[in-house]
Amino acid sequence: MKKILITGGAGFIGSNLCDHFIAKGDKVTCLDNFSTGFHHNIEHLKSHPNFRLMEGDIRDFQTCQQAVESQDYILHQAALGSVPRSINDPITSNEVNVSGFLNMLVAAKEAKVKRFVYAASSSTYGDSESLPKVEEVIGKPLSPYAITKYVNELYADVFSKTYGIECIGLRYFNVFGRRQNPEGAYAAVIPKFVIQLMNHESPVINGTGDYSRDFTYIDNVIQMNERAISTENKDAVNTVYNTAVGDRTTLNLLMDYLKKYLSAYDTKIADIEIIHGSTRAGDIPHSLASIEKAKKMLDYEPSHDIKSGLKEAVDWYWKNLRK
Template structure:
């Protein structure tokens, strides 16, 4: 089995590379990444691996996608421009990467004879639907350009499955965190920001009152879901979208308390305004993934926070030593 991972130098992609290289049935892992949000540091440990190949390129180029698909059997499509605020500030680029780029990947797969594509979907697709927990077939109106792009990916997947016989599986990620997630820049996710704040002994600023809640999901769970989706032989499991989460709700205040406890810190956060385009509460129903993919989250949020904190602490040590 030869697998192409788009966005494989990114946070989730690089963790997936590590896992797939360990599997005996995987003959080759090719990464396509333009390094816009990914990093060579994330994949440097694999560069000499005999089964690993890196191709620098952009999914916005159809020719690049065709080249990346050559000789591959399956695709894990992780490449995207994440972040709700980024999409609000620059909707054109988010659309170009997430919609045009994904369409290029799907079309290149079709032209190359690749049937199975697992693609990163998003919990942002639930939009303003008030129901909790979130169930796959009940979505609302998108609240950001990013959410629109991720929903469009799902619509294209459905159409390509019906028209061209592709096997597409969408994984709606809920707030994935863990080692290799970038803590820098204006669009960094909340857990790296909180950990960096504690390591720097600087109070983080929370959006709103800190009672916003999320279904935080350790990256090993996302990797497991991708593995199950790439290799499932259950025909009923394909051409579906699945929530990938832990099915647990954690507020930002509780999250920060846990990080402080791990760090032995007594920092108090600052509170700022609510963030535009954000959903107040998010919680996944993971029944469908359990039944369709036999997905069971292997690591809880609180078990995942410890190795995540240790990884950032080591990076922080190197940055400041």
């Protein structure tokens, strides 16, 4: 039985991680301030004897110290995501993503946790045009959010070398799946498109739709977190890994898939018109990950490609969020 702290544990990725490790028989502490997470994501876990909810903010160092006490591992998911949000409010993004991250690292060091695994980001590749994206080759960041996530990697590297704490960063590539929030100004593209199509509204694709992403289903992300905390290969720690599928899909093709899978439930969706808007500031044109390092060092093998992941996600949204 592992004792695991999951920060941001009431969020999309965090709550799925809570489910996974509780099911494995581990003891899980969820730390969340509910700025972007939701109580309903973890409601079913609150009565579980191995689950503990701690409401608090990673920007408060004492809260971080209390949360890490007696923990074996930390899965640090707490952050303010979204490139547009960081462009509109870079100060808050920096406070949470950099200062909050540093608080958690220092607390983890003091508590002598076994390993600190954190959510890094594909945005770190910035203006690098090379494809596929290889962990050791990055460009300049294109947004405040990207800067914060790169700073996380720099801090983790320094802490591993200076204090001996084991750190692993997982560069998430466009994660999607069950519980991803479709509402709000900064909603991720897949749940936002799904809800609009279910409501017979015309989704707006930013730009021509030729931009491509390595869309990654939530179960692949869970597997990478599992591999990151369980690996006994000392050569596999104190580094970063792409967390992706190793395939890319254009936004136009993504929309085709969504219309096809949703049409199985509602035939009218197939005829919904798609609107194209202006290109969004800070967006990377193309994103495709090399996952060779993760395969070699962590024995990672994606369980879902884009199609199988979308089918499961669409099924979940239809059953849980249809009006």
